[in-house]
Amino acid sequence: MRKLCLSIFMLICMPLYYLSAQEPEDIKLSNSILIENAMVVVKAGTAAKKSSILIEDGVITQIGTNLNVPGDAIVLKADSLYAYPAFIDACSHTAIPKKDKDEKQKEVKDPGNPGYARAGITPQKSVSHNLALNDNSVKEMRKAGFAISHAVPRGRMLPGKGSIILLNDDDKASYILQDFSQYGSLLSAKGRVYPSTIIAVMSKYRDLIQQSKNAYKHEQDYLSNPIGLKRPGYAPELQALYPVVNQSQLLFMQAEKTLDISRALTLNKDINTKMIIVEAKQAWPNLTALKSNNAPILLSLDLPEDVKEEKKDSTAEVSLDYENMMSRKKQSILDYQNQAKFMHDNNIAFSFSYFDTKPKDIHKNLNKIIENGLDKQVILEALTLTPAKMLGIDQVAGSLEKGKLGNVILSNKELFTEDSQIEFLIVEGTKYAFEKKEKKKKKKKKSEDGESTEAANIAGQWSVIVEVPGDEQEAEFKFSKDGDDYTGVLIDDEGEETPLESISLDGNNLSFSFTVPMDQAGEVTMDAEVEIDGDDMEGSLSVGTFGSFKMTGTRTGKPK
Numbered sequence: 074m075r076k077l078c079l080s081i082f083m084l085i086c087m088p089l090y091y092l093s094a095q096e097p098e099d100i101k102l103s104n105s106i107l108i109e110n111a112m113v114v115v116k117a118g119t120a121a122k123k124s125s126i127l128i129e130d131g132v133i134t135q136i137g138t139n140l141n142v143p144g145d146a147i148v149l150k151a152d153s154l155y156a157y158p159a160f161i162d163a164c165s166h167t168a169i170p171k172k173d174k175d176e177k178q179k180e181v182k183d184p185g186n187p188g189y190a191r192a193g194i195t196p197q198k199s200v201s202h203n204l205a206l207n208d209n210s211v212k213e214m215r216k217a218g219f220a221i222s223h224a225v226p227r228g229r230m231l232p233g234k235g236s237i238i239l240l241n242d243d244d245k246a247s248y249i250l251q252d253f254s255q256y257g258s259l260l261s262a263k264g265r266v267y268p269s270t271i272i273a274v275m276s277k278y279r280d281l282i283q284q285s286k287n288a289y290k291h292e293q294d295y296l297s298n299p300i301g302l303k304r305p306g307y308a309p310e311l312q313a314l315y316p317v318v319n320q321s322q323l324l325f326m327q328a329e330k331t332l333d334i335s336r337a338l339t340l341n342k343d344i345n346t347k348m349i350i351v352e353a354k355q356a357w358p359n360l361t362a363l364k365s366n367n368a369p370i371l372l373s374l375d376l377p378e379d380v381k382e383e384k385k386d387s388t389a390e391v392s393l394d395y396e397n398m399m400s401r402k403k404q405s406i407l408d409y410q411n412q413a414k415f416m417h418d419n420n421i422a423f424s425f426s427y428f429d430t431k432p433k434d435i436h437k438n439l440n441k442i443i444e445n446g447l448d449k450q451v452i453l454e455a456l457t458l459t460p461a462k463m464l465g466i467d468q469v470a471g472s473l474e475k476g477k478l479g480n481v482i483l484s485n486k487e488l489f490t491e492d493s494q495i496e497f498l499i500v501e502g503t504k505y506a507f508e509k510k511e512k513k514k515k516k517k518k519k520s521e522d523g524e525s526t527e528a529a530n531i532a533g534q535w536s537v538i539v540e541v542p543g544d545e546q547e548a549e550f551k552f553s554k555d556g557d558d559y560t561g562v563l564i565d566d567e568g569e570e571t572p573l574e575s576i577s578l579d580g581n582n583l584s585f586s587f588t589v590p591m592d593q594a595g596e597v598t599m600d601a602e603v604e605i606d607g608d609d610m611e612g613s614l615s616v617g618t619f620g621s622f623k624m625t626g627t628r629t630g631k632p633k
Contacts, residue, residue, distance in 0.1 A: 103145045105129045106502055108481060111151035114158075116472035117454035121155060121487070128479030131501035136475060149497065149504065155487055157453070158472050159220035159480035159498060163371050163460035164256075164325055164351050165427040167210045167222040168238065168246075169203055171590070180264075187266040189310045193229030194281070196255055197313035200226040200235050204246045209597055211240050213432035216507055218456075218488075220480035220500045221249065223464055225256035225325060229263065230274055231281075232256060234313070235325065237464055239478075241500045249466055255317050256351075258327035259336065271333070275340050282344040285314040317346050324348045327428070329373065331355040338362045349463065352426045357408050357415045369422035369463050372413055375429035376438045377406045407445075413455070414447045424460040431574075433586070433598065440489055449489045485509070529581045529605040531559060537626030539614050550626070552576075563587050581605045583612075 106128045112121040113136070127135040127142060135141065142148075181187040189195065203226060214222060225235035235254040239247040257278075261269050268274045288307040295302050316322030324346045328337040334356055341348040347368070350356070354373045356363065363370055408415075416423040430438065439452055461471030469478050482488070483497040498505045535550045549564040550573070561573035576585040586600045601624060603612030608628035615621045 103143075103147050104131075104502070105143045105146035106479070106499065106504065107140070107142050107146045107148045108151050108156060108483065108499070109148055111154050111156040111483065113156045113473060114453075115474065116158060117450050117458055124156075126156060126473060126479075126481065128481075128499065128502045131479050131503075133473060133475055133477050133479050136473060147504070149483075151483055154483045154485060154496065156473065157218075157482040157484070157488055158457045158470070159482050159500070160218045160456040161424075161460040161464070161466075161470060162214060162219045162222040163424040163426060163463060164223050164225060164235070164349075165210075165214075166225065166227055167214050167219075167240070167427070168206055168208050168224050169200065169210075169227055170205050170208055172227055181266055184266040187262065189308065191266060192262045192268065192277070193260070194231045194277075194310055195228065195233050196231045196317075197309040198226065198233035199252050200224050200233060200256075201246065201248075201251060203227075204236075204238065206240075206242065206244075206246060210432070213598065214427075215240050215498050215500070215505055216495065217432045217435045218482045218495050218498060220478075220498060221466070221470055223254070223460075225254065229260040230257060230268070230277070237466060239480075239501055241503055247501065249469070250464070253464070254323045254325050255314070256325045256327075259333055260327075271336065275336060278340055279343055281311070281314060282318060282346070285311045285318045288312065289315050289318055320345075320347050322347070325351045325371075327351045329354045331358045334359045335362060338366055341366065352428045353412070354409065355412075357412045360415065360419050360421070363416075363421050364419065369424065369459065370416065371424055371426040372416070373429060374425045374427060374435060374438050376410050376441060379403075379406065410441060411445050411447075413442050413452075414445065417447060417451050422459055422463070424455045424463060431588075431598070436489070443489055449487075452489060528578050529583070529607075530554075531578060531583055531605060533628050534630035535610065535626045536629045537610070537624055540623040540625075551630075561585060578605075583610065 108126040108128070110123060110125055113124040113126065114121050115136075124137055125135075125140050126133060127140050127146070129143070179191070181191055204224065211222075220240055221237060222240055223235055223237050226232040233256065234252040235256050236246075236251045237249040237253050239249065241247055259271050259274050261271065261274055268277045288305070288311045291302070292305045292307070295305050317324050326337045326341075326348050328334045328350050329352055334350055334353055337348065337350060338359065348366070349368050349371060350363070350366075351371045352373045353370055354375070356370060356372060413423060427435070443449055443452060458467065458471040461467040469476075470480060471477075473481065479499055479502040481497075481499040482495055483499070484493050484495050486493040494509060495507060496509060497507070531552045532554045533552065535552070537548050537550060538545050539548065550561060551564060551570075552559050552561040552573075559576045559578060561576055562570035563573060564570055571587050571589060573585045573587050577583070581604050582602070583605055584600070584602045586598055588598045590597075597616060600615045601612065602615075603610040603624060603626070610624075610626040612624055613621045614624040
């Protein structure tokens with residue numbers, strides 16, 4: 074159910090969405106594109122070298138200097154740019170629209186035996202049936218440098234099969250490998266039906282795998298000699314698990330916390346599958362077990378923020394228990410941020426999954442991992458070659474080599490350096506250009522004597538006006554002081570609130586973002602940048618790829 078009903082967003086987004094749907098980002102005039110004179114990093118671990126790349130029919134056909142270029146090739150002059158292999162999303166819900174949270178579960182007569190679908194067990198279903206390449210997640214992942222995604226369905230225990238897709242704008246999905254994997258989790262069924270606990274879920278996995286093994290053996294026996302045997306007739310849920318049972322299909326198992334990871338690895342010993350742990354958030358205590366699993370791991374990139382030091386009252390006594398608790402909390406957050414380094418130091422191959430990570434936060438979080446001591450080349454490998462090998466597509470992706478897909482990142486500087494930005498992404502020979510974000514010089518309000526004053530106080534309720542073509546629309550924001558930081562919400566016509574994210578106040582310069590659902594465009598992220606002058610604000614609201622609009626506002630309510 075849509076929670077946000079402000080006409081401003083409908084007015085801004087919907088007409089522009091339909092226009093953008095009719096006009097592709099880049100009209101393709103040729104099947105050839107030449108990336109000329111870029112600093113090319115062929116693969117992780119190699120130095121940048123001045124080269125050109127020719128892509129024909131979506132495939133790299135030449136790389137180097139003095140290339141034999143077709144006369145109709147589109148030339149992209151890249152003298153000041155760096156070229157890298159495009160990133161590979163090893164597992165996420167990219168291109169899969171969110172389900173309605175208010176969807177009600179049907180009651181069942183026998184909660185102990187609710188049926189496969191009601192229990193969240195639908196391994197026969199394919200993610201391909203729910204792919205929406207117009208979903209905002211596809212555009213946002215492209216902006217972050219991803220050309221390929223391993224998309225898995227939303228759901229609980231065993232929602233279905235994942236596929237590896239190219240993140241392009243075609244009406245139909247471009248599959249690299251369709252129905253490639255099975256995706257599962259330790260989530261129990263909704264609505265108090267079996268399996269309703271993690272232990273019950275693990276038991277159900279064991280039962281399903283054993284039933285599938287028995288069914289497969291019976292079918293094979295019947296095919297080789299049917300005399301005297303009952304004709305096979307098994308549930309499609311069991312038949313869909315045959316490739317998992319035979320270890321010809323990977324099982325991606327979402328397990329976030331230490332105990333859940335331990336349980337998943339223990340379960341895998343019992344059911345003997347090719348299991349890859351997904352969205353791990355507390356994996357560092359499981360290093361020994363992960364080594365024994367002999368498989369790569371997908372770490373969550375949804376990193377926690379550092380613990381901010383509280384201002385201490387010199388007269389107040391701080392208990393030793395409190396100090397110990399804060400020390401443990403800081404260490405736990407640091408370990409979480411460093412778990413990629415722990416994996417690398419212990420020779421455990423790793424990449425990332427992106428279930429709880431907003432695409433716009435990916436580079437910020439990668440840079441945090443690098444700041445904590447992990448080499449940039451290790452990160453690049455975790456985004457390219459490692460997921461390519463894990464997904465079995467390293468012959469066509471993961472590096473910039475002749476014969477591989479023409480998936481290329483072009484950035485203004487070396488990746489993962491200060492102020493580096495992705496300016497172009499090539500997906501199978503199709504170019505996507507991104508707006509360069511100029512780093513704004515932060516202004517600080519000065520007092521009459523010319524000295525800089527402290528940052529503005531934004532707490533309170535603000536009434537804002539956004540100027541859209543031919544109209545002005547109103548909205549309400551509320552900011553609250555939280556220690557040295559701020560929290561905030563957008564309030565819609567019905568009084569419902571949408572949290573504001575990434576609130577940053579530097580002097581009088583305020584920036585924040587929020588995400589709203591749109592029926593046709595999926596989720597749309599909006600970014601606001603304004604300057605505060607007492608009880609007034611003025612700046613702009615950027616609405617994804619739809620443009621930027623002037624926004625002004627006045628504080629209508631001071632904090633109590």
